[in-house]
Amino acid sequence: MIKIIFILSLSFHAFCDVTKKDILSELMGIHGTNWQTLIKSDQDKLVIKETLRTVINNELNLASYGYDEYYSEDIRNNAISEYGHFVSIDESGNMSEADSQVLENVRRENSHNLSSHTSLALYQSLKNAGTPDSLDVLSHLLSETQDLATSYAIARSIKNHMNGVKRSTDKSLDSAYITPYKPHLNNNYQERKGDWGAAAQLATKSLEKSYQLIMKKSDDKNFQKDFSQINNSVKKLAQIQSTNHIRNIASNQSDLDTKNDNSSNKSEEIEGSREIAAEESTFTDKYSYYFLTVLFFLIAVIVNRKIFFS
Amino acid sequence: MNFFNLLLSLFIFLNLSSCFTSRQEIKSSSSESYTGAQDNQVTKEHCQLFPTSEVCSASEPEAPTTPSLQTQCEGITHEYGEVNLQTGCVKDEKIPITFVFINSSSRKLSTDIQLDSTVAIDALNSAFYHQGNQFIEFTLSKSIEIVDDAFYNSSCSLLGAAARKFGQKNALVMIFVNDLSGSCAGVSWMWAFPSNSISATMVEYRYPFIRGDFTPVVHEFAHMMGLNHTGNAFEGSVPKTGIKTFNEWLKFGSLSEKRCSQEFVYYIDPEKESTASQVKGVSWNSYQNTMYPSFGSKPDNGFFTSGYDYSVSWAFDCWYHIATSES
Numbered sequence: 001m002i003k004i005i006f007i008l009s010l011s012f013h014a015f016c017d018v019t020k021k022d023i024l025s026e027l028m029g030i031h032g033t034n035w036q037t038l039i040k041s042d043q044d045k046l047v048i049k050e051t052l053r054t055v056i057n058n059e060l061n062l063a064s065y066g067y068d069e070y071y072s073e074d075i076r077n078n079a080i081s082e083y084g085h086f087v088s089i090d091e092s093g094n095m096s097e098a099d100s101q102v103l104e105n106v107r108r109e110n111s112h113n114l115s116s117h118t119s120l121a122l123y124q125s126l127k128n129a130g131t132p133d134s135l136d137v138l139s140h141l142l143s144e145t146q147d148l149a150t151s152y153a154i155a156r157s158i159k160n161h162m163n164g165v166k167r168s169t170d171k172s173l174d175s176a177y178i179t180p181y182k183p184h185l186n187n188n189y190q191e192r193k194g195d196w197g198a199a200a201q202l203a204t205k206s207l208e209k210s211y212q213l214i215m216k217k218s219d220d221k222n223f224q225k226d227f228s229q230i231n232n233s234v235k236k237l238a239q240i241q242s243t244n245h246i247r248n249i250a251s252n253q254s255d256l257d258t259k260n261d262n263s264s265n266k267s268e269e270i271e272g273s274r275e276i277a278a279e280e281s282t283f284t285d286k287y288s289y290y291f292l293t294v295l296f297f298l299i300a301v302i303v304n305r306k307i308f309f310s
Numbered sequence: 311m312n313f314f315n316l317l318l319s320l321f322i323f324l325n326l327s328s329c330f331t332s333r334q335e336i337k338s339s340s341s342e343s344y345t346g347a348q349d350n351q352v353t354k355e356h357c358q359l360f361p362t363s364e365v366c367s368a369s370e371p372e373a374p375t376t377p378s379l380q381t382q383c384e385g386i387t388h389e390y391g392e393v394n395l396q397t398g399c400v401k402d403e404k405i406p407i408t409f410v411f412i413n414s415s416s417r418k419l420s421t422d423i424q425l426d427s428t429v430a431i432d433a434l435n436s437a438f439y440h441q442g443n444q445f446i447e448f449t450l451s452k453s454i455e456i457v458d459d460a461f462y463n464s465s466c467s468l469l470g471a472a473a474r475k476f477g478q479k480n481a482l483v484m485i486f487v488n489d490l491s492g493s494c495a496g497v498s499w500m501w502a503f504p505s506n507s508i509s510a511t512m513v514e515y516r517y518p519f520i521r522g523d524f525t526p527v528v529h530e531f532a533h534m535m536g537l538n539h540t541g542n543a544f545e546g547s548v549p550k551t552g553i554k555t556f557n558e559w560l561k562f563g564s565l566s567e568k569r570c571s572q573e574f575v576y577y578i579d580p581e582k583e584s585t586a587s588q589v590k591g592v593s594w595n596s597y598q599n600t601m602y603p604s605f606g607s608k609p610d611n612g613f614f615t616s617g618y619d620y621s622v623s624w625a626f627d628c629w630y631h632i633a634t635s636e637s
Binding site: 025029065072120222223 | 402414415416418457458459460462463465466488489491492493495496497516525526529530602604605606607608625
């Protein structure tokens with residue numbers, strides 16, 4: 001009887017829980033991960049997190065899941081970038097010590113090469129964590145690199161970290177089938193738990209310093225302009241933090257800035273939606289013309305009748 | 311009576327002007343969508359390399375039209391790889407591709423872009439070759455290398471910006487970048503060519519040219535020509551096993567357009583002449599198909615698994631007809 005219960009419980013467990021194979025398959029999704037299809041409970045989140053941790057720490061035998069050795073680096077990098085979504089957040093709003101340590105180990109291991117794929121994955125993970133301490137690490141890393149493309153990648157992560165990521169649901173994109181899983185980035189940083197004052201100021205300083213470097217080293221006007229937009233955007237976001245009075249002013253400015261960002265060809269968030277907005281505006285204006293035309297037509301008919309019958 | 315004529319004239323004038331204004335607004339709203347790209351100071355060199363990209367072209371993107379699909383090789387037995395050129399069915403038409411390699415100011419992706427391009431074209435052509443038939447054939451239009459520190463490490467969600475900058479109207483464009491943020495290896499639009507004036511896709515350089523795995527490259531091109539995912543990408547709404555409706559796998563245009571749908575059913579299943587939506591032999595859960603949305607752990611046996619061969623042949627026929635109709 002105990003055996004039957006044990007087998008049944010194992011079957012039930014296998015049926016309900018997400019498997020390591022599923023998790024690895026998600027990590028190697030051509031268009032990225034789609035965690036929402038795997039997560040049915042909080043327990044699933046823990047299983048995913050633990051699997052990611054074992055992949056990051058090279059404790060999982062990937063070959064036994066059908067992956068050749070040369071994919072192991074990619075799978076590990078993908079696990080690093082996704083880990084940020086699953087970090088636990090403590091009372092202070094920061095990452096738990098254990099999670100912070102996982103990412104800190106990755107940072108140390110790659111401190112000699114801030115442009116590697118693993119480092120780029122770390123920036124993603126820190127962004128995905130969405131906490132004040134992860135923003136601090138990004139700011140420090142930004143001030144450590146002299147490489148322009150890497151600076152841009154970190155700067156973009158800082159902006160998206162603070163702003164939150166409102167992804168487009170453009171149905172024409174094949175990746176649009178994937179509902180983004182961004183539990184820590186669903187809103188602006190100010191609406192998240194934690195003491196953000198110092199972190200926001202540090203981010204602003206690092207970006208300004210990096211921007212000055214780019215102005216010196218790059219003569220690509222487009223690149224300078226793109227970086228400048230990120231820099232200004234983060235400045236505005238940080239200003240919002242200071243006082244309620246400034247918050248109101250900066251909020252309006254931020255809206256303006258967001259509009260400017262939307263017109264940028266680097267807008268990561270609202271691709272497609274602007275076109276819909278433009279169509280709606282045209283639609284309304286067009287209808288106002290038709291309304292006026294019909295009104296004039298009715299007046300003409302009424303007047304005509306009056307003339308005719310008079 | 312004079313007053314009536316005056317009002318009538320006013321009415322006609324308003325109608326015409328509203329029509330004219332609406333057209334202007336549609337044009338301006340359409341161009342507004344690309345304002346950001348146009349705001350950027352695009353260099354002359356960029357426009358020499360990408361003369362038809364949105365940021366260089368002053369003309370408006372043309373609205374896609376839905377061509378008539380009445381006479382596809384009518385009365386002639388359809389064969390693999392054939393396309394209809396009105397005068398009859400022919401083979402050996404080729405699709406032009408431009409490869410764009412994005413370097414950073416301190417690093418190059420490729421040591422030899424011509425070699426990489428040749429290898430990629432060969433990989434694509436062999437992916438569309440099956441049992442003696444070249445279903446779709448690609449030819450290299452251009453290989454371009456460009457320094458762009460903002461796009462060297464890009465993101466799948468930046469495809470729109472990349473397409474506006476590097477897209478072309480006269481070729482399929484694949485942009486190779488160093489990194490695509492997170493675990494995304496490639497991204498494209500569905501059915502982007504030739505109905506969209508900017509048809510671009512992005513893939514991480516390392517998979518094809520360092521790992522030797524062309525699955526993401528071929529997979530993305532197939533999306534651009536309308537092939538959807540196999541496997542459980544639609545888990546929840548679609549059964550995990552069994553027959554999948556053909557229109558859902560080959561997603562031609564939006565659902566309301568239903569490009570290339572009913573008229574071609576008999577090309578996929580010669581036994582069927584009706585407009586039934588289900589096609590024999592198309593297995594939804596083909597894990598080893600190139601269009602399965604995950605890679606690395608299982609063999610990529612191409613498109614022609616579990617009876618997909620008819621489908622791909624059909625796709626090519628449909629693609630070419632629309633391409634010639636819209637050019």
